[in-house]
Amino acid sequence: MLTMFLRSRELLLLVAIAALLVVVTWRFPGFITLANLANVYNDTSILIILALGQMVVILTRCIDLSMAANLALCGMVAAMLNFYVPGLPVLLLVLIAVVLGTALGAINGLLVWKLDIPPIVVTLGTMTIFRGTIFLLSGGAWINAHQMSDLFKSLPRGIVAGMPVLSWLSLAVIIAMLVVMRRTPTGRAFYAVGGNPHAAVYTGLDVGYTRFKAYCLSGGFAGLAGYLWVSRYAVAYVDIAAGFELDVVAACVIGGISIAGGVGTVPGAVLGALFLGIIKNALPVVNISPFAQMAISGTVIIIAVAVNARAERRKGRVILKRAEHVA
Amino acid sequence: MISVEQTARYVPDRLKSPAARWVKSWESLLIVVALAIFITNSFASPYFLDPWNLSDASFNFTEKALIAFAMALVIISGEIDLSVAAIIALTSTAMGYAAQAGFDTPMLVAIGLATGLGCGAINGLLVTGLGLPSIVVTIGTMSLFRGTSFIILGDQAFTSYPASFAYFGQGYVWWVFSFELALFVVAAIVYGLLLHKTNFGRAVYAIGNNATAALFSGIRVGRIKFILFLLTGLMAGMASICLTSRLGSTRPSIALGWELEVVTMVVLGGVNILGGSGSIPGVVLAALIMGMVTFGFGLLNVPGIVMSIFIGLLLILVIALPIVYGRLSRRWARSAA
Amino acid sequence: ENKKIALVVKALGIGFFEAANKGAQEAAKELGDVEIIYTGPTTTTAEGQIEVINALIAQKVDAIAVSANDTDALVPALKKAQDRGIKVISWDSGVAKDGRALHLNPSSSPLIGNMIIKLAADNLPEGGDVAVLSATATSTNQNVWIEEMTKVLPNYKGINVVATVYGDDLADKSYRETQGLIQKYPNLKAIIAPTSVGIVAAAQAVTDAGKIGQINVTGLGLPSEMAAHVKSGASKSFAIWNPIDLGYSAAMLSYDLINGAEAKPGAELKMGRMGTLKLDDNNEGAMADPFIYDASNVEEFAKIF
């Protein structure tokens, strides 16, 4: 029982999160109130959405380093459209951001699929290209709060049934991803293609096309996150979310998504993101210098990957009959 | 009885002459690209062909290239080190701290190199000792090392360095040849020999192509990978000495984002990101190309980010074009047959 | 032949610097034989600025006027520029003395330090807790202003500075830091953000937390970016100098130096329509007082910058 408990990465992470909350609460009792926790969740929503997209890509043995740049580009396009074409309905802008993000993801996917360029090279390249494109589009200028329409800014903030729309959106994404990953053939194909690409060919799965789909998905999520980011912080400029791709990868790693592909779950990615989110929110509150935040998340990543690797380490083949009985 | 042909058949050492192989190599492609950029730049700006200007421009790439040499070896061996820029920051912080405490230049250099080595050792231990994937480990240590710098410095800066310390980033060996440029040339030669002419280099290639088979061939895979991480740490320490000396100050945000530029340089230099192949001359050429592009665009006052689009496109195109060309030529060959 | 003056900013695309460029262009038009090169890195890093400065040295510009991302790191590069006969001044955010002929402060630090606390105190007759949201850890001016503010704090009875946090001039980080402040200090009455990025993010965070009316956000900001927040009441008033004037003055001062004026303590240099700049012992001078914006005038200035 205990071993099964310890083997479940998600449970382990949940325990770690609980321990973290206990420590924070001990230093600052106000942290664990429902309102504050809801607030932390809301704050982590964007990271959760991105981590779920990145998860799918990592599952297929790829990586998407262009995610933050994609987010920034889509966010900027949505903000600029909102500013320069005032009449456009906000929902249409959200849709445009998602579609654009998917298209940018498709570029990554096509390069990986059709030209067989290693994913890390492709997304390293598109990362700089996407960022540069924002500069070319905007001329480096910022789109500020006063240039955005009120509805544009207020959509993610609107309170529905006691929770901001942003939180509801991320919940919806989580649920959708739970269904996609558990219940659809495509979701299972992500696991299969990353777990054993060779065997995937034998089962009739198209490895390249599945990876392409993964990139489209992560791109679409980045596009959605782009709108959310820009409207939430009410500002768009070239460098928004710079370096955030590494936070997203970190959330996945902490959540037990194996960088070697094929292993990882939706709850894992969500918990990984929440873990980082809680640390980010708790540090200023418990009087740990914000300067320590970086070192702490670095340590957490290393510990998480070490723990996950231990859990994953293959047992030797059991050939001796006696050994099999003991086990 | 089956007749096993026993007449020994002569197998030549090489089919193509070295020159013939060279013509089709990645390096020759890079030389063409480099020349094209050099000529374009000379025409685009009257200021380009000036020895002092070129010398100034070399600072754009020398420090990154120092790390790129070691990174090339790490990537050829099938690993990656994303923490190099963070090592620069931590090393610079350590030196700044020591300078504050009154240590003199030789001691600062020793501290810089030792800190770099120490960081490399941590990466190496995590990757080879615990068997963790290097990409994740070094994303973690990247935050850890730079984060440590932030803890030590916060919003402060170390700004007082001994006057003699300025030599590494601002001194000239002879005429327009700066210390950094000289170091770059020496490092290129040392790493070129190490990778292409020694047992160690051969082992690095073998590990990158097939680590299991290399282990089965008696190569001490773990030890060699550990040494590679040490070397990368050492070179990051060296780069940090140069950069700190050039800036004359240390902030925790120093060299932010350099890891990706270094990786880009290595990949552009023809090193396979999946390991197993690549060369030091290729990395040297990639460094020159990136330096010239930066400088050329700078002379035209084009914002740096536009230049990075160019580098990003170059990265993908340079890898994609041979693939597309190969496919097309195969298709032509088939349709011709 | 035209004189080439390079206006090097912390990063391209920031409204404040775009406005400064407007001023510099105005000066160029006025002077006739001046070409302004407006440039800078795309992220606020010292390394980026050094690359830009190296390229400017290579182009043999006549003067470089820089708003520095790092007081010290630019010094070697700027020294080299001076060695090659280029006049160097810093403006807005300065570089250490060795690296430039003079530094143009938008205003004097004591005036600004006093102004930001006064803006908070004027709206708090009974006193109360205030917190400071500063900018990036690597820019000098914020720290000097906060220092000056601390000096005059005793003059404002009942005002209690409970914390200073750093938003790194990033919208999201500033936003999060503000959230932390709101959570941690339930009695917070005002947030002082002497940075144009921070003040907007803080006002947004206060708005989102539903604390308009309870917490007043003030400090230094751009009218165009703050107009909405003044209207909503998240910010009652804020201050800033006029960046157009600043760019104009920087260009004028550079021109004066190119024409042989000498920057030494006590010297007075010409700034066109802005009058003259008197240099102190550090070869620094202040352009003008900061200017207060509130509901009565912010709309009007929002159209300009």
Next chain:
Amino acid sequence: MAPAITLEGISKSFPGVRALSDVSLTLYPGSVTALVGENGAGKSTLVKILTGIYKPDGGSIRINGTAVSFPTAHAASKAGVTAIHQETVLFDDLSVAENIFIGHAPKTRFGFVDWAFVNEKARALLKEIGADIDPSIRLRDLGIANRHLVAIARALSIDAQVVIMDEPTAALSHKEIHELSELVEKLKAAGKAILFISHKFDEIFRIADRYTVFRDGRMVGEGLISQTTEDQLVRMMVGRDVGQVFPKKQAEIGEPVLTVAGYRHPTEFEDINFELRRGEILGFYGLVGAGRSEFMQSLFGVTKPSAGAVRIDGNIAVIRTPSEAIAQGIVYVPEERGRQGAVIGLPIFQNVTLPSLGQVSRKGFLRMAREFALAREYTARLDLRAASLDQDVGTLSGGNQQKVVIAKWLATKPKVIILDEPTKGIDIGSKAAVHAFMSELAAEGLSVIMVSSEIPEIIGMADRVIVMREGRIVGRFEREELTAERLVRAAAGIGAVPGEGA
């Protein structure tokens, strides 16, 4: 009877190997056709062409008279062709049920996978083939035999007219083999056309109705099983009489070179004791999965044993890493050539000199001329066929790759050479060359350990044989006592043949 599927003129080449040339094959409904041929004859290649994994270079496939082509594995299964592949190609991190149904899982009206239904069907399928496996556990937790059963269940989950079984019994125990043959009967009764590939003649004669023989990528004979004999089949397969293949030279057997005492590993093997003498070829026989490779690898220092000692030339030695083993004169030619043997991506000469870098360098700097000289010396002795020595080993045929790997080890001038399945998957010419060479080495005074699952090879080459089963030594035979039957019985754990003392 109308054929279910007809192949005509199928050819397939890989770089350096012509795996199939102009072969034809016909399968009939309700009939089992056995495909026999030596290792590397092209059987699995044909299976992969039939299931859409490889595209043939030429030839046609016809189902019920209409020409078809299989661009993907999916297309083949939709056309009614399913296969149990020789390698178990499954997913460690998916559940058993998912492994069975991935790619063609039944869906609900909304396009979702119907897990309840999938699990239920998987359970039924597994029960049908007599496998007692819970469909909801992860494949990672299954042993090799159970994995094979899952692969079989997967193949049967596709409703197909043509069922291909590529060595389905290789990893199974007696009971499971029995249930599998019952299953084949059932499929036959249901009118399916079955292609059955096996190296075990007893099975073939029990199960099959027809036979087709491949040799070196060509079809060399076909007919009804009832009209042939084992000897005839073997002759067709190898093109000569078996006894002549193995050019065993009589070598002089000298003093003990290697003594292994008390080697054990917590899960893989225990109680391994034996002695190896100069000039001796010691065979290690066992069924697939008997743990021979694992033991050899720990002898070579790749994995650590939990106890045990070796004595080499009378001195006790500790071997913790392969480099120490090499220093002691023990070398290992691994079974998985592509993964553990050749460094694909490096040229031939660099592969050969890899363990001998010290020999070809001075003060750590390589001497290119010496490298080529060393590589030339040993590859020439093995009669390597290649275009040049700086060619990538990956472009060589399997047999020539194996020669490079052996050359690499001989260049270290070892005392003991361990060959793990040295002729697995290599063509007949190379095989003979390897065997001839093995004899030569023994004659020169080298000691050879030969791990092999091929009885003729063991009987033909070994001076002495040790049989392993489930990680333990279960039999030792001198050359005179070697018979195929004794070996098989020992390996399978069946008692001695009555009336014959072991």
